[in-house]
Amino acid sequence: FLLFGKSKSLEKGVKIATNKSGYEAAAKRFNPADLEVNLSGRSFMVTGANSGIGKATAQEIANRGGTVHMLCRNKGRADAAKEEIVEKSKNQEVHVHIVDMSNMRQVWEFVETFSQNNTLHVLINNAGCMINQRELTDEGIEKNFATNTLGTFILTKALIPLLKKATDPRVVTVSSGGMLTQKLDVDNLQFEKGTFDGTMAYAQNKRQQVILTEAWAAQHKEIHFFSMHPGWADTPAVQTSMPSFHAKMQSRLRTEAMGADTVVWLAASPSASKQKSGLFFQDRTAVATHLPLAASKSSPQEEEKLVIVLEELAQKFKP
Numbered sequence: 233f234l235l236f237g238k239s240k241s242l243e244k245g246v247k248i249a250t251n252k253s254g255y256e257a258a259a260k261r262f263n264p265a266d267l268e269v270n271l272s273g274r275s276f277m278v279t280g281a282n283s284g285i286g287k288a289t290a291q292e293i294a295n296r297g298g299t300v301h302m303l304c305r306n307k308g309r310a311d312a313a314k315e316e317i318v319e320k321s322k323n324q325e326v327h328v329h330i331v332d333m334s335n336m337r338q339v340w341e342f343v344e345t346f347s348q349n350n351t352l353h354v355l356i357n358n359a360g361c362m363i364n365q366r367e368l369t370d371e372g373i374e375k376n377f378a379t380n381t382l383g384t385f386i387l388t389k390a391l392i393p394l395l396k397k398a399t400d401p402r403v404v405t406v407s408s409g410g411m412l413t414q415k416l417d418v419d420n421l422q423f424e425k426g427t428f429d430g431t432m433a434y435a436q437n438k439r440q441q442v443i444l445t446e447a448w449a450a451q452h453k454e455i456h457f458f459s460m461h462p463g464w465a466d467t468p469a470v471q472t473s474m475p476s477f478h479a480k481m482q483s484r485l486r487t488e489a490m491g492a493d494t495v496v497w498l499a500a501s502p503s504a505s506k507q508k509s510g511l512f513f514q515d516r517t518a519v520a521t522h523l524p525l526a527a528s529k530s531s532p533q534e535e536e537k538l539v540i541v542l543e544e545l546a547q548k549f550k551p
């Protein structure tokens with residue numbers, strides 16, 4: 233499993249390392265003015281916003297005056313995170329919505345209600361999970377796939393009409409460089425075949441997110457869709473799902489804020505809206521979605537099939 237690999241930028245062929253020193257090297261070419269923005273009047277939704285990269289992202293947006301909608305599963309943890317964000321930013325426009333991204337009916341119902349009285353400029357699909365056994369949700373869906381792929385698919389799809397009413401709408405999906413090891417396996421989306429491996433399941437889901445981002449970009453020209461790799465950051469999620477990796481790599485892991493930097497840049501900077509929709513980013517740079525010579529490329533037919541299968545599953549749970 234490729235963890236500390238380097239990604240290759242699309243334009244200049246620069247190699248970007250995914251660890252902490254990779255971030256520090258990349259940050260030397262960042263333009264600080266890119267994030268000197270006043271986000272007052274713009275509305276951002278962040279899933280999984282109570283910890284890790286999601287929380288760091290919510291904080292950065294609140295600091296710049298944006299309205300933040302935090303989607304979280306646990307009310308206690310969400311309220312605590314919100315309080316901290318409001319206190320540090322002095323921005324009252326931070327709202328908590330309790331939604332379990334692995335529950336498809338809840339996701340549909342949430343968007344239905346939210347869309348009635350809200351505007352939305354930017355959706356940030358950050359929530360994710362890596363469960364190491366094959367388990368099903370109450371709705372009978374494999375849990376990693378439910379949270380990372382189908383939940384993300386339904387939330388995005390259902391919010392597209394609302395996003396289209398906004399100026400400069402964007403969707404940023406937090407994927408992972410782990411997806412570079414995977415080729416889309418569209419006939420085994422819920423890991424019914426073969427031996428189950430949580431890390432592989434997660435990386436498959438992250439590959440699916442990159443492919444969906446490209447598909448959405450092709451279909452909805454009014455919206456900018458971006459996927460990205462935050463690099464390897466020291467987050468509660470990495471600590472729980474990959475304890476030995478976390479222990480071994482600790483000092484080389486990025487901080488949460490470093491992991492969130494490109495998310496915030498894609499979501500908020502005027503520069504990002506000049507980027508081509510559909511691309512995959514690392515450290516504010518579009519990077520390749522396949523390793524050189526890798527057999528990870530899927531056919532257009534396989535990618536179309538992914539969208540069709542997700543569409544059918546999504547409809548099945550629509551209230």
Ligand SMILES: *[C@@H]1O[C@H](CO)[C@@H](O)[C@H](O)[C@H]1NC(C)=O
Nearest residue numbers: 269270271272273295296297
């Ligand atoms: C941001 O813009 C809003 C509305 O235009 C304004 O009220 C506010 O003072 C600005 N904030 C800063 C820090 O400039």
Ligand SMILES: *[C@@H]1O[C@H](CO)[C@@H](O)[C@H](O)[C@H]1NC(C)=O
Nearest residue numbers: 342344345346347348349350
């Ligand atoms: C939306 O706003 C209307 C009018 O203010 C109100 O009647 C309605 O209850 C609101 N709906 C939700 C879901 O908050």
